[in-house]
Amino acid sequence: MPVTRQDLIQICDQFLNDEISKEQIENYAWTIITSEGELTDEIIDETLIDWDNENMNFPINKANMQLWKKRLTTGIDELPQHNIWNVHIDEQKEICKRYNSKWTPINNKLLIGVSDNLTAEPIHGLRHPSDKGTTGWFIWTGDYSEADDFFKPMCAEHLLQIRPQIIKYLGLDIGFRFLADSNSFEDIWYDETLKQVD
Structure with missing residues (x-):
């Protein structure tokens, strides 16, 4: 079954509520990327890629998780503004x-x-x-x-x-x-x- 934005929003909420760890998010993203094939939603793609490797993308922390949730909910991407000088x-x-x-x-x-x-x-x-x-x-x-x-x-x-x-x-x-x-x-x-x- 394809991953939806709502699935990822739920992951955001679980992390923000200290129910899952950063490592679990990285593992989840890797599993989806390697098993789902080509995804059709650009924001889902970008979010999973961001989560798959925080060393190359944005740190997985609560401030950024709020921004990922906002991007998934509204399409507004403020992650670069909060992470790239x-x-x-x-x-x-x-x-x-x-x-x-x-x-x-x-x-x-x-x-x-x-x-x-x-x-x-x-x-x-x-x-x-x-x-x-x-x-x-x-x-x-x-x-x-x-x-x-x-x-x-x-x-x-x-x-x-x-x-x-x-x-x-x-x-x-x-x-x-x-x-x-x-x-x-x-x-x-x-x-x-x-x-x-x-």
């Missing part, structure tokens, strides 16, 4: 051009300073000169605090899964700030004082 490069360049900033990309393996609860609204960001091992970016939601533990270090690439919509701002040059929310509000401005770090 370079998907955001053109948008970074466009924002820099619009706000008269030199495009100054960061190494996504370096650290940014982040506050707790990056899913809250609105989200703020500012860029100081980088220090060793850091990008110079500080990102927070809610009220800003001078407390020593307000910002915690996070590898920049982890923002892809938490808040991919802000990656487009991280090519702005030192001295730039942004304020944005998920309702398309956006304010970007240059602040000379950010170039001086105490």
Whole structure:
């Protein structure tokens, strides 16, 4: 009997509810790929291929599983946006051009300073000169605090899964700030004082 989108949605739900493991999903995908022959639904094909080899595709984790479920349910594919840094490069360049900033990309393996609860609204960001091992970016939601533990270090690439919509701002040059929310509000401005770090 052919595999349906509903079958795969059920697999997504089982994983999200901790009823099956990543290894069981990989084995399931391999079994279907090698036994079903040619499938006729492109989204089913892509999902099974993604699940068959996470080292070549996307990590099998709860954040991505929600995105696979969304793709199976709606046809909307947000997996690249949440997993591939370079998907955001053109948008970074466009924002820099619009706000008269030199495009100054960061190494996504370096650290940014982040506050707790990056899913809250609105989200703020500012860029100081980088220090060793850091990008110079500080990102927070809610009220800003001078407390020593307000910002915690996070590898920049982890923002892809938490808040991919802000990656487009991280090519702005030192001295730039942004304020944005998920309702398309956006304010970007240059602040000379950010170039001086105490």
